[in-house]
Amino acid sequence: MRHILILTEVRFKKDGLKEKELRKESGSSVELKLLDSPVDRKKIEQMLKDKPLGTMLILYTGGATRKLIRHAANSAGFSHEDVRIGKIYTGTYRIFCSQCHRINGKASLEKSIICISCGQHLEPSDHYSSFHDAYLGYPIL
Ligand SMILES: [Zn+2]
16 A cells, blocks of 8 residues: 655645545555645655655645755655646635734635735735634735
C-alpha cells in the first residue's frame, strides 16, 4: 500500500483533513503536515527526501506555494505523477472584515470578496482567528 503525504496550508486545513479521512478509510497510510508560512523550499525538500519511495504527495495550497513544492518534490526525486493537487472545497469559509469587523459567511479563500456590510473589497488571508472562527480579510485598495 502506497504511503500518502498531504501538505496543506493552514487556510485549507479543513480540506486536507477531509482528504486524510477519505484516504484512511480506503486503507492507505496517510500523513498530514501543515505548511509554514512562508514555505521554506529547502526544508520541504529535505522532508520529502526522507519519505519512502513511491510516496504520493497531495497538495492543498495556493498557486505560488504549489509551484514551489512541485520544484522541491522534483529535486527530492518525486515524479510528476507522484504529486497530486487536492480538491479545495469552496463555499464555507468565514471572512472577517478588517474594516468593519463584520463576518462574511460562505466566502471562498481563493477569490476576493466584497464585504456584505461595508462594501470594502477584501482579500482573504490565511490568518485564522479562533476567537471569530473566521479568516481575516485584508482591504484591497
Ligand atoms: Zn466590512
